[in-house]
Amino acid sequence: MSVTDFEQRRKEILGLIIEAYVLSASPVGSELVSKKLRSSLSSATIRNIMVELEKSGYLEQPHTSAGRVPTDRGYRFYVDAVMDTAHLSPDELRQIEVLIQPPELDVEQLLQRASGVLAGLTEQAAFAVSPTVKQRTVKQIELMPLGVRKILCVLVANEEMIASHVVEIEEPMSRDEAAALGRFLNTELAGLAFSELLNSLERRMLAESDSFYHLVKRSLGILQHALSSEPNDRLYLEGASYVVAQPEFSRHPRKAHELLKGLDNEQTLLERIRQDIAPEGVQVRIGREVQLPGLEECSYLTAPCAIGEEIVGGLGVLGPKRMSYRRMRALVEGMARCVTNLLTQWDTR
Amino acid sequence: MSVTDFEQRRKEILGLIIEAYVLSASPVGSELVSKKLRSSLSSATIRNIMVELEKSGYLEQPHTSAGRVPTDRGYRFYVDAVMDTAHLSPDELRQIEVLIQPPELDVEQLLQRASGVLAGLTEQAAFAVSPTVKQRTVKQIELMPLGVRKILCVLVANEEMIASHVVEIEEPMSRDEAAALGRFLNTELAGLAFSELLNSLERRMLAESDSFYHLVKRSLGILQHALSSEPNDRLYLEGASYVVAQPEFSRHPRKAHELLKGLDNEQTLLERIRQDIAPEGVQVRIGREVQLPGLEECSYLTAPCAIGEEIVGGLGVLGPKRMSYRRMRALVEGMARCVTNLLTQWDTR
DNA sequence: AATTAGCACTCATCAATATAGAGTGCTAAC
DNA sequence: GTTAGCACTCTATATTGATGAGTGCTAATT
Secondary structure, three states: OOHHHHHHHHHHHHHHHHHHHHHHOOOEOHHHHHHHOOOOOOHHHHHHHHHHHHHOOOEEOOOOOOOEEEOHHHHHHHHHHHOOOOOOOHHHHHHHHHHHOOOOOOHHHHHHHHHHHHHHHHOOEEEEEOOOHHHOEOOEEEEEEEOOOEEEEEEEEEOOEEEEEEEEOOOOOOHHHHHHHHHHHHHHHOOOEHHHHHHHHHHHHHHOOOOOHHHHHHHHHHHHHHHHOOOOOOEEEEOHHHHHHOHHHHOOHHHHHHHHHHHHOHHHHHHHHHHHOEOOEOEEEEHHHHOOOOOOOEEEEEEEEEEOOEEEEEEEEEEEOOOOHHHHHHHHHHHHHHHHHHHHHHHHO | OOHHHHHHHHHHHHHHHHHHHHHHOOOEOHHHHHHHOOOOOOHHHHHHHHHHHHHOOOEEOOOOOOOEEEOHHHHHHHHHHHOOOOOOOHHHHHHHHHHHOOOOOOHHHHHHHHHHHHHHHHOOEEEEEOOOHHHOEOOEEEEEEEOOOEEEEEEEEEOOEEEEEEEEOOOOOOHHHHHHHHHHHHHHHOOOEHHHHHHHHHHHHHHOOOOOHHHHHHHHHHHHHHHHOOOOOOEEEEOHHHHHHOHHHHOOHHHHHHHHHHHHOHHHHHHHHHHHOEOOEOEEEEHHHHOOOOOOOEEEEEEEEEEOOEEEEEEEEEEEOOOOHHHHHHHHHHHHHHHHHHHHHHHHO
């Protein structure tokens, strides 16, 4: 038997152990593996291999004379090198699209639905992070005076992504002035990324001392405020109850409590998840890799959502380390694809 | 000893039992009550009174030879007729105002902070319902074409409450047309409640066949859409982990799971809570009165938040039935007062 | 050299049992 | 109307022993 065959067999057995453990939530013994294995090997042989897998750090024993349980490293190896990739069928994708389609063209509603449906499908906690208008390019900017010293600044990235902010200003501004300023901004700034807006205006202020100086200065003040806060920067999270119901947590109330405390921390979660949203597709974080307080016993998967080529947000699933990574990956990928499809459709309509 | 003295003593004992139970979470025996009672009565006498209180339905025994535990009815009586009212000191109120003040004039952010701070102070789950623009009166309406067949409709109730919706329309509309329509709407509809808007327009359509007919018709179509969905209609909920950590739930994982499932149901919760927000002030719902699936073992308190005299939202606290209603009422009332203060300040600034 | 049967050993789990003590209701005395 | 005293009930906790799943090791087998 060649070395690679050897390796292959170890992988297969690790896979079987993990899959059995995912279902049963209790340590897996050599007998069971022996039965499930295609090539018939006795439990004794399996035991020998299990010892090797334990030495490699993929498995561990809760105590002498219990079966084996995967370690973080075991799961990681399984995800990277053992499990095969599944995809949802076109039919399932269509069904999901129907489920998440909101009655209106509204990104927030879409994401809320997506996280809800994803939680239901996976029976885990599911999340979606709303894209910030900042990441997108300017389509239109409108200014509208409210009262004397307040101005409503509406930033339009595209039809579905709109941010409006009330900005307090020093000098009063009339309706006509606002309209003029709006026209100025729209001709000068359309097509820029919102993130470059301020830089661009600042550069102009330094360079030219032209007739627009006053306009530029006022715009800068207003846009600085409007872009500084983004209340829509939100994490939709649903289905925490599924996770707490898992034996890992329901048997250890303290852990459940810590998990929920961790999930209450919307901002921390959001930042961490944002980091993982990458164009490469589905990302997996396992156990201690999660690096979020209270979520050491959890794993999560993320996938990016895009409008066309531009990544504008993401979604994913969070559950106990003991989850079916194969199925979760398929579902997260499928859901992200559906959201991306819908957003892109909306955008080009 | 007169009848009212008699009644008074029963109340005092019920109060002691409830307060002890709130702290200890375990059935309260006659010995303990006897010790805590000011007028010294032996445990035997207390037992007799406890039997009466049990007959009245205020107490029950988990089993023979355990102490007593309050029933829903017992809590209700305690809240209505036994406990005294506490209020936060002006100093505490000021501290809270500082804590919840957001960096910007934004109702949503204010409510989010309020629910977070309230959860921290009460160590229970706390919630806040965002006011819908529908409940307020029209200050300004702006229409802004986006692309060919879409129009952005901005509804301004006051500086801090703004709702914007993208509406798809049949016939294209130019910038000028939109501006004209906007002017029409602002002159005709300002001061009306948003909820009356549609009715008012419909009446006009039937009555007059005047030169404005076309304008009215178009407005109606747009506003119908814009008002039909209210994505800001949201419930902020924080601190569920506190509740799950209470022995009522941490000792019974199934109950904890059901609680969390109940809390996941944002819409149902929101509707139920809205019903309870009354101008009279703090409302209390206890146990089965809650009438929300999965929350039979909980109680909640709500208080209205207003801008001036007009109630625009509310907030409250949710926890196990075994909570310090006295302290919760003070905190909920105080927090509502702070939010009301801030909103009213903003509005009149 | 790899595999396997056989076996002694370990340890968690579960049910059965005993024990302690908290709290009751009742009765009779104050 | 109040209270001391007491028998009684029932939970909570600890103890014990039996069960069995699963292991590691050794020696036999292929």
